[in-house]
Amino acid sequence: MPSEKYLIGSGALLQWALAAWAEVAPDSVLHPVDIGQDQDYRFNLGALPALADADTTAFVAWGPQFLNFRRLELMGELKSRGVKMPPLICRGALVASGARIGENCMVGAGAIVAAHCDIAYNAWIGTAARLEYGVKIGASAWVEAGVFIGAEASIGSHATLGGHVDIAAGVRVGKRCTVEVPGCYRSDIAVGTHHLATLGTPVVILNG
Structure with a gap:
């Protein structure tokens, strides 16, 4: 059974990550998740799926906003759910x-x-x-x-x-x-x- 990977991000960088992972992990089922932020820079975390499957992995495709703390925030949210995040x-x-x-x-x-x-x-x-x-x-x-x-x-x-x-x-x-x-x-x-x-x-x- 092919593994599943969720790609969390937005816009062009998310699409780039989708193409890059398709090249290096062609047997994985890829799920792009476009997550936005409001005028106060809060993420819409409700857009994240449950990600309960032990074989599911994820990757955050987000730019260096606020010295890369925004990307870290999304990573932390996924890690708190027990999701593995290979490079x-x-x-x-x-x-x-x-x-x-x-x-x-x-x-x-x-x-x-x-x-x-x-x-x-x-x-x-x-x-x-x-x-x-x-x-x-x-x-x-x-x-x-x-x-x-x-x-x-x-x-x-x-x-x-x-x-x-x-x-x-x-x-x-x-x-x-x-x-x-x-x-x-x-x-x-x-x-x-x-x-x-x-x-x-x-x-x-x-x-x-």
């Missing part, structure tokens, strides 16, 4: 056998994840991103397409790295950072630091 490793991604990929992670097509990388749960590794040896990615981090992360660098939980960002080997990017200005970063980035394209200098949110 999506897209066709064409190269993941070394010694790498660890957590639940509800996504590794995009053409991405390279080298040996001894550790990607915590709910992280997103975009298309053609490259993670060299021993990189650590924190829970709910978001790495856009084409990002380069050098050997033994670490990216904190809920950090976001934008396109054309290079993180040099050994650099530590703190929790809840946003780095969207293209370039090579060779020094550690403190917790709560935001390199935003709309601002000329970095902004640090204390205790954030």
Whole structure:
């Protein structure tokens, strides 16, 4: 009997996830669930099915809204119901056998994840991103397409790295950072630091 998978999300990203899972799990029965949020950013959790079957799995397809906390909220709702959430490793991604990929992670097509990388749960590794040896990615981090992360660098939980960002080997990017200005970063980035394209200098949110 084919397994069933529920894909939770909205809009184009949900449709993309549906196509990606159809490629890597062609024998699974896929159920897209379009879940919206109101003007106060509350999810319509009533749209979620019961998901009582022990063989049912799920995946959350949601963007990096609010430092990826929204995607984490949906994941937490599903985990509270006992649902397993295996990672999506897209066709064409190269993941070394010694790498660890957590639940509800996504590794995009053409991405390279080298040996001894550790990607915590709910992280997103975009298309053609490259993670060299021993990189650590924190829970709910978001790495856009084409990002380069050098050997033994670490990216904190809920950090976001934008396109054309290079993180040099050994650099530590703190929790809840946003780095969207293209370039090579060779020094550690403190917790709560935001390199935003709309601002000329970095902004640090204390205790954030």
